[in-house]
Amino acid sequence: MLRLFRCSTCDMGYIDQDSPPGVTQATMLKALVAAALVALVAADSIPDFVAPGTCAKVANQNNFDLHRYAGRWYQVQIIDIPYQPYTRCIHSDYDYDSVNGFRVTTAGFSPNNEYIRLQGKIYPTKDFPPAHMLVDFPSAFAAPYEVIETDYDSYSCVYSCIGTDNYKSEFGFVFSRTPQNSASAISRCASVFRRNGVDFSLFSAVPHTSDCVYRA
Secondary structure: OOOOOOOOOOOOEEEEOOOOOOEEEEHHHHHHHHHHHHHHHHHOOOOOOOOOOOOOOOOOOOOOOHHHHHHEEEEEEOOOOOOOOOOEEEEEEEEEEEOEEEEEEEEOOOOOOEEEEEEEEEEOOOOOOOOOOEEEEEOOEEEEEEEEEHHHHOEEEEEEEEEOEEEEEEEEEEEEOOOOOOOHHHHHHHHHHHOOOOOOHEEEEOOOOOOOHHHH
């Protein structure tokens, strides 16, 4: 049985004492994730979230302001994530500090109508520009979190992809500052993703209905 792994030892990209000289933990993490993806591809059954192809080479937001990015974000369109336990009313609170990056609490309802809340972190490293961060969440792939474009106030277009040996595990997110009236955020990000070589037809809507509860 295939099991996903998580990054439980990631830091802000500082050099680990056990790492070779000049190698940050973020670099080591990328290698470990790629190795895990190779193992998945080599298994008898390739998971649905691993597909032939290469990751898009997306742009990153220029002069990314970590402080302005903090606050509440709602997932309104995503490329489906099989290991994300919630499927509707998905929202996240991003709390930022300059030492640890973002402490993120994400919540929503599962297909069984169970309210689930998870905590993790999203943080910049010394290896990449500020808008290219890393994700560390329970029961999920440690993965990149690339902010392609955001205006901080209404939308954010985020790409996350790990690739190796002509296979990729690709995800994308359209975030809105409001759960309803998000059409402009979706329209803007659709254009952004297409311009960066990401197939927007892969995205599906995250339901935000009148019975949603937002208490991440």
